[in-house]
Amino acid sequence: MFAPRITRLRPSLVREILAAAQSPGMISFAGGLPATETLYAPDWTQLQLSPQLLQYGPSEGEPQLRALVAERARHMGLDCSAEQVLILNGSQQGIDLVAKLWVSEGTRILCESPTYLAALQVFELFGADMQPGTGDAAGLLPAAVTAEQAEFAYLIPTFQNPTGLCYPAERRAALAAAFDQAGLPVFEDDPYRDLAFDGTPPAPLVAGLRAARWVYQGSFSKTLAPGLRLGYLIAHPDLLTPLTRLKQAADLHSNRLSQGIVTQVLATGALQAHLEHVLPVYRAKRDAMQAALQRELADEAEWECPAGGLFFWLRLRRPIDALALMQQGLAQGLAVMPGQPFYAQTSAPAALRLNFSHSSLAQIEAGVATLARLIRQAPALAV
Ligand SMILES: Cc1ncc(COP(=O)(O)O)c(C=O)c1O
Known part of the structure; x- marks a missing residue:
């Protein structure tokens, strides 16, 4: 059964x-x-991991790591505070949490076509009715954004999986305006941003939102190591309490040893x-x-x-x-x-x-x- x-x-x-x-x-x-x-590969002799990390920890994540993640996000153009950061066991977990937050039977999700297959897998498990939006060489078209078509959008505007496409700044701005106008929340998935070979990508799309709610997420899998199973989400203040409760219900908190390692990597400039x-x-x-x-x-x-x-x-x-x-x-x-x-x-x-x-x-x-x-x-x- x-x-x-x-x-x-x-x-x-x-x-x-x-x-x-x-x-x-x-x-x-x-x-x-x-x-x-x-x-x-961490230099194990230099790592200073407090024995305290073997105890249960906060669902939101280690305070120093949340502060360092927020600092990096502000640097990429996303205005946020450490309180808006939730540390995840891999950014795949963010997809699961957002699905639990917003998706029930028949929820329509505007997405790129093609899009990340494991996001399709999670959203469809929760009953989503995926709505592939029309796009062109610069990404999803702003005309695809209407409140009638979907309840929220899931997008990967930076080095998209699978297409590799990176939306230019103008398209991000036009889409942010369209989302604001439609009042449509945006879930931006951004695990590849740091793997930029030909110059820094534009600021996250959600950084341009003025009214619509949003969740932004990133990962340390592609830059450091997937086995650390560490990612993070940053969310509009209204969404933090339910997302934190969902995280708590899912696994209490993310692996504290991995968090200890990544905190040192960020704090020392090793990333x-x-x-x-x-x-x-x-x-x-x-x-x-x-x-x-x-x-x-x-x-x-x-x-x-x-x-x-x-x-x-x-x-x-x-x-x-x-x-x-x-x-x-x-x-x-x-x-x-x-x-x-x-x-x-x-x-x-x-x-x-x-x-x-x-x-x-x-x-x-x-x-x-x-x-x-x-x-x-x-x-x-x-x-
Ligand atoms: C677009 C996208 N989102 C999320 C993930 C999940 O990554 P992780 O859970 O390793 O952070 C991946 C992994 O390939 C991905 O391509």
Whole structure:
């Protein structure tokens, strides 16, 4: 016997592909994994973790960490106080908490199309009716924002997963005005902001809101290490009490040892130093994948070279079955992510998401060559 909502739980294709991608010799462009060699390794001899951290702690998170997160947010243009910060066990938890706060059976959520597949998974579990909005090369169109269409919006305006798109400042401002006018709350998911290869991205979209309520969230998974399971949300003051209670009901509080580590990383400036080490590595991998794709696949696919984040989004010129392509790839030692699970609707254009951070430069070369061969051999579906 299960609760009726369990029937709505999508299987996570990413987890299944990631399991296959673990096999020895497999080149994986499938997950959103940081490179193993760039994971932040604390200097254990320098770490000063108080034994107090082994005791239960506050649901909101460690006070010093909340203050440091608020300071960073103000630096990126989001005016907020430490009291508005809630520390999370990974930003995936923020999606769960916001879903519990706002989503019930039939709640309409305006989203990008495509969007983050694990957000679709959570929102749909709670009964959401996803409303993919029309977008263009600069992001969601302000005309898509109407109070009639949705009860709130879920957006990833900075190095979007899966497309890599970064909304320019003008589009953010136009959307913020549209959300204010419609009185539509905004949930901005921002885990990739610090992985910027070609200049600092514009301030968060919610920083431009004057009236609408908002939740903004970030993560330390992509910059430090996903195994820390640490993220945060910052919310409009009206939303903090219910969100904190939801957090308390879910897990009492986030892991205090991880919070202790990240507090020191932020307080000592080690995050910045780590990013200075990581960014050139990722930029070189991004450039290698761009060059390999250009050489091998320009006639079969189109894409924009991402200015940050972890992914290329390949739109295939022919209507190829991307799921079958993925299965053939696995048989030949290459894991790629088909585009379909990133869409709320059942029919979607033929696309692939390719992660460039996890593979070595040699694997990027070899993997793109294999992919090009598979795409060339794939028959076009009858449309
Ligand atoms: C858009 C987006 N949101 C949230 C998450 C969850 O990240 P984490 O829970 O590791 O902070 C991810 C992870 O890939 C993501 O791409």
